[in-house]
Each structure stands twice: as structure tokens, then as C-alpha cells.
Amino acid sequence: MQSLQTCTVLLVVSVLIGLSWSLNPRDPNVCSLWESFTTSVKESYAHPYDHVTEEACSEPRTSYRCTRHRITYKTAYRQAVKMDYRRRYQCCPGYYESRDKCVPRCTKECVHGRCVAPDRCQCEGGWRGDDCSSACDDKHWGPGCGQLCKCENDGLCNPVTGICQCPPGYIGRRCEDPCPPGTFGKGCLQKCQCGTGGSCDKVTGECLCRENFTGTFCEKACPRSRCPLRCPCQNGGICQGKGICACPPGWTGEVCTERCAEGRFGPNCAHECVCHNRGHCDPETGLCRCAEGFTGNRCSEECQVGSYGRDCKGVCDCANGARCYNIDGGCLCEPGFRGPQCRDRMCRHGTYGLQCESTCLCHDTHTLSCHPLKGECTCQPGWAGLYCNETCARGYYGHGCLEPCLCVNGGVCDSVSGRCHCAPGYTGVHCESPCKSGTYGKNCSLECSCSNSVDCSPIDGTCFCKEGWRGRYCSIPCSKGTWGPGCNATCQCANGALCNPADGSCTCSPGWQGPLCDQPCLMGTFGPGCLKRCDCLNADGCQGASGQCRCLPGWTVQCDLQTCPEGTWGRHCNQSCFCQNSATCLPHSGACVCLPGYWGPTCQHSEYRTCLILMPKTRSILAYLSVLHVNFLMCVLCLTLTLGLYGKQCTGVCRCAHNSSCHNQDGSCLCPPGWTGPDCTLQCHHGMFGLNCAQVCSCPPNFYCDPQTGECVCESGPGIDCKKGMVSPLPNEQLLTIHLFTS
Numbered sequence: 001m002q003s004l005q006t007c008t009v010l011l012v013v014s015v016l017i018g019l020s021w022s023l024n025p026r027d028p029n030v031c032s033l034w035e036s037f038t039t040s041v042k043e044s045y046a047h048p049y050d051h052v053t054e055e056a057c058s059e060p061r062t063s064y065r066c067t068r069h070r071i072t073y074k075t076a077y078r079q080a081v082k083m084d085y086r087r088r089y090q091c092c093p094g095y096y097e098s099r100d101k102c103v104p105r106c107t108k109e110c111v112h113g114r115c116v117a118p119d120r121c122q123c124e125g126g127w128r129g130d131d132c133s134s135a136c137d138d139k140h141w142g143p144g145c146g147q148l149c150k151c152e153n154d155g156l157c158n159p160v161t162g163i164c165q166c167p168p169g170y171i172g173r174r175c176e177d178p179c180p181p182g183t184f185g186k187g188c189l190q191k192c193q194c195g196t197g198g199s200c201d202k203v204t205g206e207c208l209c210r211e212n213f214t215g216t217f218c219e220k221a222c223p224r225s226r227c228p229l230r231c232p233c234q235n236g237g238i239c240q241g242k243g244i245c246a247c248p249p250g251w252t253g254e255v256c257t258e259r260c261a262e263g264r265f266g267p268n269c270a271h272e273c274v275c276h277n278r279g280h281c282d283p284e285t286g287l288c289r290c291a292e293g294f295t296g297n298r299c300s301e302e303c304q305v306g307s308y309g310r311d312c313k314g315v316c317d318c319a320n321g322a323r324c325y326n327i328d329g330g331c332l333c334e335p336g337f338r339g340p341q342c343r344d345r346m347c348r349h350g351t352y353g354l355q356c357e358s359t360c361l362c363h364d365t366h367t368l369s370c371h372p373l374k375g376e377c378t379c380q381p382g383w384a385g386l387y388c389n390e391t392c393a394r395g396y397y398g399h400g401c402l403e404p405c406l407c408v409n410g411g412v413c414d415s416v417s418g419r420c421h422c423a424p425g426y427t428g429v430h431c432e433s434p435c436k437s438g439t440y441g442k443n444c445s446l447e448c449s450c451s452n453s454v455d456c457s458p459i460d461g462t463c464f465c466k467e468g469w470r471g472r473y474c475s476i477p478c479s480k481g482t483w484g485p486g487c488n489a490t491c492q493c494a495n496g497a498l499c500n501p502a503d504g505s506c507t508c509s510p511g512w513q514g515p516l517c518d519q520p521c522l523m524g525t526f527g528p529g530c531l532k533r534c535d536c537l538n539a540d541g542c543q544g545a546s547g548q549c550r551c552l553p554g555w556t557v558q559c560d561l562q563t564c565p566e567g568t569w570g571r572h573c574n575q576s577c578f579c580q581n582s583a584t585c586l587p588h589s590g591a592c593v594c595l596p597g598y599w600g601p602t603c604q605h606s607e608y609r610t611c612l613i614l615m616p617k618t619r620s621i622l623a624y625l626s627v628l629h630v631n632f633l634m635c636v637l638c639l640t641l642t643l644g645l646y647g648k649q650c651t652g653v654c655r656c657a658h659n660s661s662c663h664n665q666d667g668s669c670l671c672p673p674g675w676t677g678p679d680c681t682l683q684c685h686h687g688m689f690g691l692n693c694a695q696v697c698s699c700p701p702n703f704y705c706d707p708q709t710g711e712c713v714c715e716s717g718p719g720i721d722c723k724k725g726m727v728s729p730l731p732n733e734q735l736l737t738i739h740l741f742t743s
Contacts, residue, residue, distance in 0.1 A: 022100050023089045023090070023091070023097065023100060023101075023102065024100070024101075025089055027101065027102055029091060029092050029095045029102035029103075029104070030089050030090070030091060030092065030102055031089070031090060031091070031092040031093075032087050032088065032089050032090075033087070033088055033090070034085055034086070034087055034088070035085070035086060035088050036083060036084070036085050037083075037084055037085070037086060038081050038082065038083050038084070039081070039082050039084060040079060040080070040081055040082075041079070041080050041081075041082050042077055042078070042079060042080075043077065043078060043079075043080045044075050044076065044077050045075075045076055045077075045078065046073040046074070046075065046076075047073065047074050047075070047076035048071050048072070048073055049071070049072050049073070049074060050069055050070075050071060051069070051070040051071070051072050052067060052068070052069055052070075053067070053068045053070065054066070054067055054068070055068055093118075094117075094118030094119075095118070103115070104116060104117050104118050104120070105118055105119075106118070106119050106120065106121060106131075107119050108121075108130060108131040109131060110122075110123070110131055110132050111127070111131055111132050111133040112124045112126075112127035112132040112133065113127060113131075113132035122143070123143055123144055124143070124160065125141065125142050125143055125159060125160030125161065126141060126142075126145070126158070126159025126160045127145075127159070128144050128145045135159060136159040138156055138157075140159075141157050141158060141159045141160065141161070141162040142159075142160075142162060145159070147162055149162065149164075150164075150174055151164035151165075151166075151174055151175050152164075152170075152174050152175050152176045153166070153167060153169075153170045153175045153176065154167050154175075155167060155170065155174065155175030166186070166187065167186070167203070168184070168185045168186045168202075168203045168204070168258075169184060169185070169188070169201075169202035169203035170188075170202075171187060171188045178202050179202045181199075182200075183202075184200050184201060184202050184203065184204070184205040184257070185203070185204075185205055185257065185258060186258070188202075190205060190257060190258075192205060192207075193205075193207070193217055193234065194207035194208075194217050194218050195207075195213075195215075195217045195218050195219035196218075197209055197210055197213030197215075197218035197219060197220075197221070198210055198213055198217070198218030204253055204254040204255050204257060205234065205253070205255060205257035205258075206232045206234075206254060206255040206257070207232065207234075209227075209230070212227065213227070214227045214228060214230045215230060216230065216231060216232060216233065216234060217234075229242075231245075232245070232255045233245035233246075233247070233255050233256050234255050234256050234257050235247070235248065235251045235256045235257065236248040236251070236256070237251065237255065237256030246267065246268065247267060247268045247269075248267060248284075249265065249266050249267050249283070249284040249285070250265065250266075250269075250282075250283035250284035251268075251269070251283075252264075252268050252269040259283055260283035262280070263281070264283070265281050265282060265283045265284065265285065265286040266284075266286060269283070271286060273286060273288070274286075274288075274298050275288035275289075275290070275298055275299050276294075276298055276299050276300045277290070277291055277293075277294040277299045277300065278291040278294075278299075279291055279294065279298070279299030290310075290311070291327075292308075292309050292310050292327045292328070293308060293309065293312075293325075293326035293327035293328075294312075294326070295311065295312045302326045303326040305324070306324065307324075307326075308324055308325065308326050308327065308328065308329040309327070309328070309329060312326075314329050316329055316331075317329075317331075317341055318331035318332075318333075318341055318342055319331075319337075319341050319342050319343045320333070320334055320337045320342050320343065320369065320378075321334045321342075322334055322337065322341070322342035335373050336352070336371060336372030336373035336374075337372065345369065345372045346372050347372040350370065351370075351372075352370055352371060352372050352373060352374065352375040353373070353375070354373070356372070358375060360375055360377070361375070361377075361387050362377035362379075362387050362388050363377075363383075363387050363388045363389045366379060366380050366383040366388040366389065367379060367380060367383075367387075367388045368380050379399070379400065379401075380416075381397070381398050381399050381415075381416045381417070382397060382398070382401070382414075382415035382416035383401070383415075384400060384401040391415055392415040394412075395413075396415075397413050397414060397415045397416065397417070397418040398416075398418060401415070403418060405418060405420070406418070406420070406430045407420035407421075407422070407430055407431050408430055408431055408432055409422070409423060409425075409426045409431045409432070409434075410422075410423035410426070410431070411423055411426065411430065411431030422442070422443065423442075423459075424440070424441050424442045424458075424459045424460070425440060425441070425444075425457070425458035425459035426444075426458070427443060427444045434458050435458035437455050438455070438456070439458070440456055440457060440458045440459060440460065440461040441458075441459075441460075441461065444458070446461060448461055448463065449461070449463075449473060450463035450464075450465075450473055450474050451469075451473050451474050451475045452465060452466050452468075452469040452474040452475065453465050453466060453469075453473075453474040454466055465485065465486065466502065467483065467484050467485055467501065467502040467503060468483060468484075468487070468500070468501030468502040469487075469501075470486055470487045477501060478501035480499075481499065482499075482501070483499055483500060483501045483502065483503070483504040484501075484502075484503075484504060487501070489504055491504060491506075492504070492506075492516050493506035493507075493508075493516055493517050494506075494512075494516050494517050494518040495508070495509055495512045495517050495518065496509045497509055497512065497516075497517035508528065508529065509528075509545070510526070510527050510528050510544070510545040510546070511526060511527075511530075511543070511544030511545030511546075512530075512544070513529065513530045520544050521544035523541040523700070524541055524542075525544075526542050526543065526544045526545065526546065526547040527545075527547060530544070532547060534547060534549065536549030536550075536551075538551060538552050538588065539551050539552055540552055540700045541700065552588055552698045553569070553570040553575075553587075553588050553589075553698060564587040566585075567585065568585075568587075569585055569586065569587045569588065569589065569590040570587075570588075570590070573587065575590055577590055577592070578590075578592075578602050579592035579593075579594075579602055579603055580592075580598075580602050580603050580604050581594065581595060581598045581603045581604070581606065582595055583595060583598065583602070583603035586695075588698060589695045589696050589698065589710075590696065591690065591694055591695040591696075592694070600692075601692055601694040646662050646663060646664050646665065646666070646667040647664075647665065647666075647667065652667050653667075654667055654669070655667070655669070655679060656669035656670070656671070656679055656680050657675070657679050657680045657681045658671070658672060658675050658680050658681070659672065660672055660675065660679075660680040671691070671692065672691075672708070673689065673690045673691050673707075673708045673709065674689060674690070674693070674706070674707035674708030674709075675693075675707075676692055676693045683707055684707040686704075686705075687705065688705075688707070689705055689706060689707045689708065689709065689710040690708075690710060693707070695710060697710060697712075698712075699712035700712065702714065
């Protein structure tokens, strides 16, 4: 037990001492001291026990048993506190611990140097002072500015190295040599551009012309040995006065021969560049040209994660969570990995830990890798969970099941690749497109089998029938009296019209029109669609279906044959004629046509003979006639008369109105058709027309009768539809009766 106690104490002490030994005792800046400390230990001791037994008494010849007590000892353990001492190492005064080392402490920061002892700075070259904050003057260089510069011709020495920085026009170790011929400027690196008529200034590069030469580069001979003032400015510089040049962007110097120094740009290099992280700016425009690993207008942004190099065009290929260095693309491996791209595990497959002593618990077939230090499982795409034994939740896929699926319209994405498996009726990368017309099903791979359809369901191929068709495959036409989608609508067509099964429109029977074929043809039209025109004469229109004429009274069949028996007239020849003296009765109106020698409405007058002469639309009396023979009427032209005269030798003046003629003997008025009365001033009553207003009008509705000719004229007004060609029973020619008397 004592050995166990000692082992425990040594373990605790060794750990504590190991912590102190983080500093190197051999370091001259490390000091040691002894310190006391207490530890809690588990110690053993002998614990007494009273062991009681019964045994036979020592007296002879007795049967009693005696109790015996015996003290025994057993090993027991208890907690104890022990005081001990140890050597402790720490940094000596004036020093402090930094990364297991003791470094000196300076009260003032060494600005351009380093602290080499407590409160003592070692300055960098070109700097001096207790804190190395003062720069060397232009005549000294080196640590503490202890070295003397030896540069000539106003050359400046580097405060750190002492190397001479020569002014323009000089070169050499100590700037003792002028520029060779044909060169000028800083470091004598620029070439002169002067022509043969001059030489260039070693400092500025200005062309110094010889006598009788001029021009910027002394390339022109002076006319007549008189040299005008010249502008010495080069590279596009403009003279702004005697010897003053305004330089273009990117140039500076007395005659614009010097390129802008690093960090300057613009006209006369007057502007300061704002490029960061070692970026260079264009001397003319000031645009930044970024160094590798940086981007942005001012090169202030590092390359985004995953890219590196010039303009951040390089693509990182680091694995296992390694970071990519933005400048050269080098991989910074996570602990436990190694290799150029950090692809190699430090532990062999299936193990992890500091000593690779633990076994990975990841599902072998679903795991990409087991972290070599922590044992964390990196799952293959499509798997998740602590041990990569769980599939991705619905709607996610990829590494760690972190990528959201982009499938729409019920599409399901593959948990590994994210590829969409579309529901029936859809296709496309994300199932965004419905099946094309005529296809359906999964991946739109099936063709519709519909006959008379608009389309079929992209999901199950159900046919959407065109109007007028029905059935599973739209192969059955609508039954009579039905129409529309599915033949579910009822036709409304009247009068035997046909119903279009597609749109329910009516195809009317002959004689009918209107959307529902419930309106008869208008007067004067007939046939299908009422598109044909009636050409009936002496008729009240025609029958709408067949076009058969409806004859006016006195006419039949084709309305052009007189059929009434002698002595009758009217629509059905049921009116009696009242003509006298063997006059002819007109069958449509009952008007009398008198024989020669008679006149009057019923031909009742016989005072003189009449000659019925057909005169084309005229009321003029051209002559007076005499009857030479009773049986033969011979009209002999004897003298031309003036209209409106009568009596013997035509000396009387007629008093008749409306251009009426008068009796050639007594001057009585012979009124023209449409007028009556003693002086022909009264118009025919409504419904009457012709000579002496003796004829009856036979006009259909919406027409009025011309009192002169009997023509039916269409009335004006809304809704009135009159057919063209309605005429009176008399033709356009006018019957003129000339009364003849025997002398």
C-alpha cells in the first residue's frame, strides 16, 4: 500500500513540475525559486478489530464455554494532506514569458528596432534614439546613424545600407559619373530623343539645340538663320510659358520626360494613388492593378473563399475543410490532415485520435471520411446524421443534406444529385414544364389516343373532347338536340332548324332567320338564310321558304297572267265590274278601259269619241284630230297647237291647274292622273289614283300609293323594310286620252 501511495504522489508532482518546465532552465533569462505546496493523497494505515470467539474454558472438568477477545489489524485507507516543496522556474526581472521563452521588456516601444535587453533598443539601419524613432539625416546611415555617407553630386545614401541613390543625370557607386551620351534621367535609363541638331540635358532630357536649329527635338533648321521661340516639352506636354511645361497624364519633369513615380498618376503626376495591398496604379488613369490575392477598385478586398491569385481567377482545390491561401492557392490543412491538397489522413482508415487509438463509428458505405482527430463523420451526398445513417429530409439533398431541392409541381429530387423525378404530366430540369400537347404520363412519354379532342390530360391522358363530341376517346358525335362540351347543352333552334353540335348555332330552314330561326324572312326575300330576292311582279311579296309569289288581286301563279273571267276583278276575281258601253275591266283594280267614242269612270259618256294613245311620260297635246270614218279612226295632223288653247281656231285659253289639258272645243279641264275637280286642283283621295282618281291602290303594308301612277312607294321610318321593284298596275308610260269631235 505504501508503494501505491508513493506512486500517486509522484504522478501529481510530476504533472506540476512538468508545467513549470515549459521554460528552458538553461535560458540565461530564466530564474528559479523553491515553493511549498500541498497535495491530497490517499494513505494506508493499520485499523484494529476486536475478534470475539467462544471456546472451551481452560479449567478441567467443566462443560462451560468461555468468550475470548482477540485484537487483529487490517489495512485501511484514508485521505491525507501532505506538504511538499518544488523548484519553480520563471522569467528574471525585466523579462516576460512569451511562447515558452523569456524576452526582454522595454518600457518604451522600439519603433524601428527591437528590444534586446530590459529598456534597451537595437535600432534598424537608418534610425536612432532610445526608442529608435528618429531617422538618420541625409549625411549618415547605418545602426544608430553611425556611418558617414560618401555620395557625390547631391546623391542620397540609403539610411540602412549606405548605398548611394543618385540624382537624375548621374550614376556610379558614389554618383560620380555623368550619364553616357544619349541617355539621361534617374539611373541614366532613359534614351534621348533629340535629333542631330542638338543634344539632351543629362538631368531633364530636354533637347538643347545647336545654333540655327529649332523644334522640340531640334529636328528643324531655322529659316534664314532666325530661330523662333520653341517649346521644349516632350511626350505631349504643352508649353504654358517660357520654359514651363504642362505634362499629360503619366508624365512629369521639366520637359515631361519622366514617368510618374510609383504611387503617383495624372497630369504632372499630381495625384496620389489609393491602391492597397501592394497594388500598382496606372500612371495615366490611376486605375489599380491589384497584386495576387486581392481585388476591388482599390485592391482592398481579399479574394473570395475558393479563389486566389491574380485577379482572383485561380480556383482552390483544397479538401477536408482546408483554407486556401489567397495569394498562391496553397492549402492550410485542418489538424489531422496533410498533403498538398490536405487529402491525406494522418490516421489509417477507420481510426482517429491523437495516437489514432480510437475506432470510427461512421457508417462505412455512407461516409466520405472520419475526422482523424475528432472522429466526426463527413457523410456522402444524400446522407446525414451523427454516424451518416440517416437519409436526407424531404426537400433537401447533397453534402450534409444542406442543399434545398428546386423541383416544382410535385417533383421529387434525388437525395444525392438533386436531380428531379417529375410527377406524371410534367417535365424539365425542375419539372417546370407541363407535357406538350398530345403527350401525357411520367416523363411525358405516352401519346394521347383521342380522336376529336382539344387535348388530353397531361397526367392520365383523359381526353378533353371538342364541342360536339363525347365518349372516352371523343369518337361519338352529339345526339340530335344537344351540343357543346360533353354534349351537355340543349339546342334552342326553332322551326326545324339544324343545331351546330360544336357551338349550338342554328342553321335555319328556308324562310326563317335570326339566331334561333324564330323570325320569318323579311318581305322580298326567301330561301336559306333569306338571302334570295323575290322577283315577282304584281305581287305582295313571295313565300319565305319556296319563293312562290303572293299575287296581288287580279293576278295568279306567276302574277303576270290575267285570269279573272270577263266582268270580274280582285284578288280572287270576286269583285264585279261596272264598266259600260262594252268597256274592258282591269282585273287588278276594276278600272274601265273605254272603247273609242266613250269616256268617264265607267265609260258612260259618249258626247265625243276618244282615241286612246300611248304617249311616253308626256302631257302635251301635239295636234287636234278629226274622225273621217266611223269604223276607222284616222288621225290627220292638220295644225300644231300651243298648249293651253282651245276653241275654234284654238283661240280660247284654258284655266286648268297642274299643266292639265282642256277640251279642244269648250275648254273643260281634262285632269292628269292623280288630280280631279273642275280645274284639276284636288288630289286623289288616299287609296285612289289615276285618271279621274278612278283606280284603287293595291299597295302592301308600309307603302303608300302614288296618286298619279299608282306606284307603291316605301314609307320612311324605323323598322320599315320595303322590297325594291314594287310597281303600280300601270306601266311608267302614261295613257293620254285625246277627245275628237267630228266637225
